[in-house]
Amino acid sequence: MIQSTQLQIEKLNLIEKIIHIEDENLIAYLNAMLLENTNEYKLSVEDLSTIEESRSKYLSSEDKGKSWDEVKSNLLKKRDERL
Numbered sequence: 001m002i003q004s005t006q007l008q009i010e011k012l013n014l015i016e017k018i019i020h021i022e023d024e025n026l027i028a029y030l031n032a033m034l035l036e037n038t039n040e041y042k043l044s045v046e047d048l049s050t051i052e053e054s055r056s057k058y059l060s061s062e063d064k065g066k067s068w069d070e071v072k073s074n075l076l077k078k079r080d081e082r083l
Helices: 005-019 024-035 045-059 068-082
Strands: none
Touching: none
16 A cells, blocks of 8 residues: 555654653553554444433433533543543
């Protein structure tokens, strides 16, 4: 398989970034991600149930949802709490 020049550049950039990572937890996380079958992501039955419940509430106007800014802010807070 012949790869585009841009794809090769992006891969080299990632390798360069990985070389400079000192955080062992981040290395372990990246290693786990690379070892997983990344071509296919499967949601658990619980995840699917949660999504369907949220969707039903949204469609029935029981839950009005959140703006992208609210979602982004909440995700950033959760990420920062984990670090």
